[in-house]
Amino acid sequence: MGRLGVLALVFNTLLYTGVASVFKFAIGLYLALLLNNNMPFKAMIRALVLIPFIVPTVLSAIAFWWIFDSQFSIVSWSLRKIGLIATNIDFLGDTWNARWSVIFANIWRGVPFVAITLLAGLQTVPSSLYEAATIDGATPWQMFRYVTYPLLTPIIAVVMTFSVLFTSPISSSSGCSRAAVRQRHPSDGDARLPARHRAVISARARPSPLP
Numbered sequence: 001m002g003r004l005g006v007l008a009l010v011f012n013t014l015l016y017t018g019v020a021s022v023f024k025f026a027i028g029l030y031l032a033l034l035l036n037n038n039m040p041f042k043a044m045i046r047a048l049v050l051i052p053f054i055v056p057t058v059l060s061a062i063a064f065w066w067i068f069d070s071q072f073s074i075v076s077w078s079l080r081k082i083g084l085i086a087t088n089i090d091f092l093g094d095t096w097n098a099r100w101s102v103i104f105a106n107i108w109r110g111v112p113f114v115a116i117t118l119l120a121g122l123q124t125v126p127s128s129l130y131e132a133a134t135i136d137g138a139t140p141w142q143m144f145r146y147v148t149y150p151l152l153t154p155i156i157a158v159v160m161t162f163s164v165l166f167t168s169p170i171s172s173s174s175g176c177s178r179a180a181v182r183q184r185h186p187s188d189g190d191a192r193l194p195a196r197h198r199a200v201i202s203a204r205a206r207p208s209p210l211p
């Protein structure tokens with residue numbers, strides 16, 4: 001991999017991690033503040049918010065694969081029916097479309113974790129603080145700035161740390177990288193085995209051909 005390849009890798013990693021983490025935090029914080037208020041159907045809305053997080057990753061990947069398909073995308077079909085586009089959008093064939101598509105899928109997957117964790121933190125803020133701020137004539141923004149945000153800062157730090165770690169392709173692929181290195185460079189224990197034993201192990205690890 002040349003210098004341009006390394007720069008592209010760094011750019012894609014920073015773009016993917018930064019944009020996804022910022023949007024997950026912003027949307028998750030808004031949902032947490034919304035669900036912390038008394039509103040009708042709050043339990044149902046909480047269940048709907050959790051759906052992206054509890055759906056298995058395989059099903060989410062298949063769903064987004066269909067949504068971003070170049071021929072059968074429901075997004076392209078809807079936009080063509082409305083008349084906004086004339087041809088299907090190549091979500092995964094174009095470089096920038098592929099970047100934004102992957103970022104969107106990660107945001108959809110990670111928002112529930114941020115929202116529910118921040119909501120749990122909001123539940124620990126004493127209501128007496130809000131009552132005192134209301135008596136002093138504080139606006140909603142002032143109550144958030146001087147009451148909610150300072151008490152929520154430790155939870156925000158923990159949530160965003162986990163969010164960045166779960167989002168970053170580098171941390172996600174570390175296990176795969178170690179496995180690849182182990183395959184290329186066998187351990188000392190494997191190297192000390194006799195040649196015939198290594199041949200048997202290699203033959204067992206090789207997938208059998210289809211009949």
